[in-house]
Amino acid sequence: MKAARDAQSVAVVINAGARLGAVTADQAVDMLRNAGLPITAVHKIQSGTDLALTLERVMAENHDLVVVGGGDGTVSFAAGRLAGTGTVLGVLPLGTANDLARTLEIPSTLPAACAALADGKVVDIDLGRVNGQPFLNVASVGLSVGVTETLSPRLKRRLGPLAYVVAAVRAYARHQPFQARLEFPGGDHPAIELENLLQVAVGNGKHYGGGNAVSPTAGIDDHTLDIYAIPGARLREHVRIARLLKDGSFVERSDVHHATTQRVLLVTDPPMPVNLDGEIATVTPADFTVERNAVHVVVPQNSTAAVLDG
Numbered sequence: 001m002k003a004a005r006d007a008q009s010v011a012v013v014i015n016a017g018a019r020l021g022a023v024t025a026d027q028a029v030d031m032l033r034n035a036g037l038p039i040t041a042v043h044k045i046q047s048g049t050d051l052a053l054t055l056e057r058v059m060a061e062n063h064d065l066v067v068v069g070g071g072d073g074t075v076s077f078a079a080g081r082l083a084g085t086g087t088v089l090g091v092l093p094l095g096t097a098n099d100l101a102r103t104l105e106i107p108s109t110l111p112a113a114c115a116a117l118a119d120g121k122v123v124d125i126d127l128g129r130v131n132g133q134p135f136l137n138v139a140s141v142g143l144s145v146g147v148t149e150t151l152s153p154r155l156k157r158r159l160g161p162l163a164y165v166v167a168a169v170r171a172y173a174r175h176q177p178f179q180a181r182l183e184f185p186g187g188d189h190p191a192i193e194l195e196n197l198l199q200v201a202v203g204n205g206k207h208y209g210g211g212n213a214v215s216p217t218a219g220i221d222d223h224t225l226d227i228y229a230i231p232g233a234r235l236r237e238h239v240r241i242a243r244l245l246k247d248g249s250f251v252e253r254s255d256v257h258h259a260t261t262q263r264v265l266l267v268t269d270p271p272m273p274v275n276l277d278g279e280i281a282t283v284t285p286a287d288f289t290v291e292r293n294a295v296h297v298v299v300p301q302n303s304t305a306a307v308l309d310g
Helices: 021-034 048-060 072-082 099-104 110-118 143-150 153-159 162-174 235-242
Strands: 010-015 039-045 065-070 088-093 121-130 133-135 138-142 178-183 192-203 225-231 257-261 263-267 273-276 279-283 286-299
Touching (some): 010 021, 072 121, 138 143, 138 286, 143 279
Parallel strands (some): 010 065, 065 088
Antiparallel strands (some): 225 257
C-alpha cells in the first residue's frame, strides 16, 4: 500500500478524551468518508485501557489502514502496537501539542488534516523505545516530567498550547537539580557523568513540547536518537536557552551536551520517572533504542519528513 486511497478497509479510533476528540469525532469520520475512504469500523475511546483493548480488536479485524485521532501520547501508543505489522497508521491531530503532526507536516485544522490524510502517501518512520515502551517524539527526565504532572486536562482545555508555557513556569519553580550517567552500549561515545541537571531528553522525532525542536538536524526518519542534557543554571541563562528551543539551536551552546546514537542507557540515583510523548510510562534506569522504519504512516503528498524505504 503506497497511498491512503489504496486502502480496502479503514478503522477509525478516536480518543474522545483528547482536547478536541469529543467535539470532532463525528465530523472527522464524516469528512474521511466523504473524501472516499472505505471506513468499516469506528471506535471512540475514553482511556488508555480502552485504547489498548480497541487496538487489539482492530488488529484482529485486519484493516489495512488504522486512523488514530488524539494527542501525541495516544498516537505513540498506537504506533507501538502497529509497528512491524504492515498495517498503516493515519494521524488526526486532536490533542494539545500535536508534535508528531508538526513533524510529519500534517495540517493542524481538522478539514485540512482529513483532506491530506485521504489524499496522502505512505512513508515509514522510526520508532523510539525506552524500556520497551514506544515513543515517537521525545522521551525525557527532569523538568518535562514536572510539566506533564502540572498539565491537567482542565488547563489544556482552557489554554490549549499556551498551557505548556504555564505548566513549564510552575514546574521550573519547583524543579530540583539531579545527576545522571549516560552510557553508550554501542561504543560510539564514552560514558558521561552529568551533575546539576535541568533536563535530559532523547529524541526520535523532530518536535516536542508544543513546537520545540530537538536539534536543527533531528528527523523521524534518520535512524538515530538525538540526546541533549541541559544543566542547571541561573534563570537568565535558561531564558537564553528557551529562546533557542523552537529551532533546536540551543544544542550548539557549549554548556549543553548533545550527541546522536542508536542506543543509550540513562542511569539516575534514585530512579526518576520518564516522560514519553506527554505520558509518564517508566522510570530510570532507562534503555533507549530506535527501531528503523518501524511504522508505516500516511503523510501529505508534499511532506518531506520521511520516505518509504523500509
